[in-house]
Amino acid sequence: MATAGLHDSELGELQRRLIILRVGLLLVVALLGLQLWYLQIREGPYYRDLSENNRTRSVIMEPARGLIYDRNGVLLANNVPSFTLYVSLEEVKDRDLLIDQLSNLLGLDAALVRNKLTARGNKQLPRKVKDRLTLREATLVESHRLDLPGVMVQVESQRNYPGGVTASHLLGYVGEVSPEQLEKPEFADLHQGSIVGQYGVEKFFDRLVRGQAGQKSIEVDAVGHEKRTVVVEQPHAGDNLYLTIDVRLQKVAENLLGEESGAIVALDPRTGDVLAMASRPGFDPNILSRELTPKQWAEIVQDEGRPLNNRASQGQYPPGSIFKVMMAAAALETKTVTPSTSIYCNGGYQFGRRVYHDWKAGGHGAVDLRHALVQSCDVYFYTVGQRMGIETIASFAHQFGLGEETGIELPSERVGIVPSEAWKQKAKNEAWLPGETVSASIGQGYVSVTPLQMASLIGTVANDGVTFRPRLVQAVMDRATGELQQRTAVPKRTLKLRPEILPLIKEALAGVVKEGTGTRAQSALVTIAGKTGTAQTMALRTGPKKDIPKKFRDHAWFVAFAPVEAPTIAVAVLAEHMGHGGSASAPLAKELIETYVKLDLPAPSGVTDGAVAREEDARGRDRDDRPGD
């Protein structure tokens, strides 16, 4: 205290300097106030948004896909609950640690998990890491919840196909939308992890079946605990589809093919309804809808049997003698021949320096058009085709729907080839050789078709020249309104043929089964008309067939319709590498038709009257024709 007085002047100085502190304090507090005003008032709404985002976590609620039924209401595709593992990236503190934990806990491939977590996309949406967790796995994750920040298990609906392989190519399968798909406009409202149809009806009708995702806002704390659900925007389930197929017929068709590769298509010629469409080998869409490892995927893609190929709409084969149905109509329409024109078949057709053989050594003798169809005489059609020329053949082939899409509602339909001079110039940059017309006349050479095109062709003949666009979905039920919308059959084209031509051909095709190459399709239940075909896979026409390795053997075709008098079903059967159509495929067509007859399906609505009218019309024609015979 003694010293205090010594510095009295300095005390005064110090007290005078207090003004520095006062001004400084006010200045600094004003600055603080300004910054707080800036944060809370000026930028307040922005920060409030940030804090809302901070506490609410958006969770996508995947919609249930629409159900798929067959024509009788049998369930073909539904949804089952399943556990899905998600990771919310924003909450992950240590990504490497989490990847380690997840791969240890669930036995997942660490690289795969890493890919999922690091993929591009909206970082605010949770990433799907694994679907179809078992109950055990789900419990395991839940019990380690505290050690796994950002990890959550959601119950979601998972696509399920109760029939397994049944109708797999038709139904298709689903899968996560790919990064490439996401960039397309039709997938604009989707996000990484969304499930979309990747094949078949699932893909073609995806827009209807997909539904609309909802969103859940869950308030979470910084540790990721859910506090409460704040907003719920309900997802909208996709529309239900009622297919035209009858699953009983479909199964029979698939069983008929058995282990062999091939396709069977059955249409209702009056509407274009696809009653059955089998392609073998098939696949299990339940497996493909799951997430496959690259290895599993490679196995499926590299399978020699190419199970992912829908042989019915994508398999392209030479039509062989089936082509003669179209050729006969063309020959009559162009008046190249009359029904009674006779051509002598000695077993070979000389053209230039080459001899084109008939399938029957020694020949059929003198044949008219009916005989040529019934016995499938090649020489007759070589001659007729040569007379008409390739351009005429091509134009009639186009009329019968070859070389173009049938318009079936499936993705990636193939169109086959209708060769012509212009086609060859374009495809091969070579001039058309006259000899190639000869091969084309019996459906060999460059000609190729799909089984579906053949079913449509024979259906057109059965339906007196009216082609219907093949139809797969007969009705769509809007899930939101519950409204069932019937889809109408769409006539595609009417053959421009003189009216007497098709009855003649139909009668000849009935003769094929009654007395010709297709007798093995004879049925005690129903009258069947048909045509056999054998599609050469290579230019081997001689030599013992048994010695040829199976993969080089011919494909066996058979097309048919029944009942002959008033057809309600048209069938195309293609059995790969099974040899002759008459022996390998005709019995299959017969069995399928018999099954169909036994099922006794009601006539499609709106068609009954027409069918009856046509039936009476046909009878009338029969009566008219008889006196002339």
Place this chain on the structure above:
Amino acid sequence: MIDRVINSRGFDNFDFRYIGLIFVILGIGVLSIYSVTHDQGVAFPFYAKQIVWIVLGTVAFLVMWLSDYHRIARLAYPAYAIILILLVVVLFEGKSSRGAQRWIPMGPFAFQPSEFAKLILILTLAHYYSETPRVGWLQRVVLPGLLVLPGLLLILKQPDLGSGLSFLAVYAAMLLMVGMRSKALGVILLFSLMLFPFAWEMMWGSLHDYQRQRIMSFVDPVYDPGGKGYHALQSRIAIGAGELTGKGLYGGTQSQLKFLPEGHTDFVFSVFAEEWGFLGVLALLLLFVGLIWLSLEIVARAKDQLGALLAVGIICMLCFCVVINIGMTAGMFPIVGIPLPLMSYGGSATIMTMASLGLLLNVKRRRLSFF
């Protein structure tokens, strides 16, 4: 003691306002701590502990208020020696938390010597300046600087950047206030500027990773919300989201849902700002300004050099902590880990702050008791 207060007419209207302000701010602090930690689910939650610290702090306040600050100042050098020893002890025996070794465990509690070191430094410097004739810059600047240096180095070694900076701030403020001549001031400023690059280099090199990250996060906190800038960004979100009127008590989602870490300690201001908005924040700032303004009054009317120096030191330390803390939570400064006086949870800090404020009031009481 009590009769001495009454006899000396020590307790007047001024004291009432001063003590009232202190306890209002303390109350706001407890409320904010309660808001963040009320659902903690433990038997002895933070807000309850803080009340205990306040009770202990009140005792410290009374002791410092009612003793003679001249006698307290005479203990400054020994106290400084003891605190230096404790700062050495904490380096070896201390309890670590998040990479820093700052606490000496004492039963269920932990004692943080660096907090008390601040007050003792003020006492030491005030004692030094009031005892020593200050004729040249050696006595004015260098010698007190040498006094500060060992404590500063020991604190930085822990490391405790916040306390270290407070140390420097107290030293600088005292230098400025004890009548340094303008020429000397110019020299000092020149030297500081020249030495700054070297000092920065040295400091940067000696910083821990988390400290560097904190400073870096000041540069661009939005860069990585999950990483180094997390604290700064979450704190700004909390304050900004309060808007004009706040989200109400318990309504602060940033702190309630634990996005904002350390809501009860260094970031208690953000919690308050989120719940009470700009209006609440203005009120709080006014309370602090009011307290400091009253304290400046004490300096202005201080009877002797020692009292004035003590008061100035304490005010500067308080101001520094308040400004830096609010500034760092509002994103104006790097996150350096300075608690908000009277509001942040913490035993050592609360007791030390209240003791300091008691000492301040003591300066005023002494002035009155002379008459």
